[in-house]
Amino acid sequence: MSNKPRDHFKKIVIFASGSGTNAENIIKYFQNSDKARVIAVFSNRRTAGALKRAYDLDVKALHFDRDALYNSHEVLNVVRDMKPDLIVLAGFLWLLPKKFLQQFAGKIVNIHPALLPAYGGKGMYGSNVHEAVIANKEKESGISIHYVNEEYDKGEIIFQATTQLENTDTPDSLAQKIHQLEYKHFPEVIEKILDEK
Helix, strand or coil: CCCCCCCCCEEEEEECCCCCHHHHHHHHHHCCCCCEEEEEEEECCCCCHHHHHHHHCCCEEEECCHHHHHHCCHHHHHHHHHCCCEEEECCCCCCCCHHHHHHCCCCEEEEECCCCCCCCCCCCCCHHHHHHHHHCCCCEEEEEEEECCCCCCCCCEEEEEEEECCCCCCHHHHHHHHHHHHHHHHHHHHHHHHHCC
16 A cells, blocks of 8 residues: 555646636646646736635636745745745746746646647747748648747657648637647646656
């Protein structure tokens, strides 16, 4: 029999800037897991849906401003005290500062709504990505889950999944296809990464 305490689970911290559907999906996926839990959701937007979704699911919801992330060690210290096993960026739009990346090297992952290295970089998020993919008449798009480094969308790719594009697809319909891939694969990939830690 294991002598680990029953509450000994891997700790996940999520950073999100938007509505938080991925954050909610990840929280729910691990809610009854004895392996891992989401212990906090951080957002740089006070009105982000991600914070309300976290709060409604009894997960700590924390807002911070640019100063707390870039000009002081406030966010870094709060996260460090939580001792996360993995930090998950789920629609988080700011670059993390170097000191943060160094503190949590190899422990930060992001999801991107396209098949990197294509359609990545500054400004390539949300509908901007889907509009560009459709404008270029691509035959497929998908998701990329990757480690985070000092450049937008340049970290080592961990996992990709694809979806086919139809001639009738719009940015909205493509976004729905991408969301389905995110909801299906992101929690599973997070779980696999934690299993290997």
